[in-house]
Amino acid sequence: MVESPIFEIFDGLPRQGPGSNECTEKAFNMLSSLPAGVKILDIGCGVGMQTIHLAKICNDCHITATDVYQPFLNKLMENAVKEGVDDRITTVCASMDELPFEAEEFDVIWAEGSIFILGLEKGISYWKQFLRNGGYMAVTENTWFTDEPSPEVLQFWQEIYPGIMNIPDTEKVITATGYDIIDHFKLPVSVWYDFYSNLEKRVDDISDNYKGNTEAEMILEFNRKEIKLFRERPDEYGYVFYIFQKNK
Structure with a gap:
């Protein structure tokens, strides 16, 4: 699985999906009454720009960052060392639908640009077991505008x-x-333009590295199509950050 050319494409990017430190911080600031030594699980973290920013803005925390691709995790820790927050981060190479954690182990579950791999309902249903009662989840999800x-x-x-839905239907799920909805906000168009x-x-x-590789050429062409479409229709869809709290 991890030999797919899609990993090489995204390995060279500062983020593996649209987002920004400002959006990460805005979402984190919506969480209240966090316990001392808050434990955060960052699922599908990629190279972990948001992981590192969370570690910077949350002094009394420990973040467990998971991804299925070990080179992403290696890069994350390399960057964490440079930023001086490596003591607050642990990485685990694991698939987001087979996580090796204990029930109610975490106070916060974070997922920027990754839950679409499972789908919203499946993702938040499965991950819920790892979240303590009253714990928070913060995810970015593709949404109709x-x-x-x-x-x-x-x-x-x-x-x-x-499975893409509008904001009201997403919140119904x-x-x-x-979960109880805490808040939501749209990610600005600028983060998509930066990512693309x-x-x-x-x-x-x-x-040029993939000429003649049918699978790779299809992936590359798909990415070009995706970029072109968003630039033409940025007002029709995008990411929304949803922040919510486990209630049962």
Whole structure:
């Protein structure tokens, strides 16, 4: 699985999905009454830009960062050492649907740009067991911003993530799964442009390496299509940060 060319594409990026330190901090500041020595689980962390920022802004915490691709975790710890927060971070190479943790082990579960791999309902249902009662979850999720998306955008999302919903429907799924909504906010368009600028350059840089590799060429072409579509229709969809609390 980890030999897929998709890992080489994203390995060269500062983040593996749209986001920013400002958005991470805004979401974290919505959490209240955190215990001393707060334990945070960051699922699908990639190279961990958000992991490191959480470690910086939460002095009294320990973060367990998981990803299925060990080179991402190696890069995360390399950066954590440079930033002086490596003592607050532990990495675990594990799939997000087979996590090796104890029940109610964490006070906060964090997932930026990763829950779509499982789907929202499946992800928050499975991860819930690792969260203490009253613990928080903060995830970014693909979300419709219009009730009438253009045909090409609708087709694109039906192919890659048919579970995409608008904000009210997303929050209904969250509450039905046993959480109370704390808040939500849209990620600004600028974080997508920054991410896609880096992704586009990376795709161009490595394209020649994969000439004749059908799987890789399809992935690279898909990325180009995704970038083009968002630049044409940035008001129709995007990420929303959802912050919610386990109630049962």
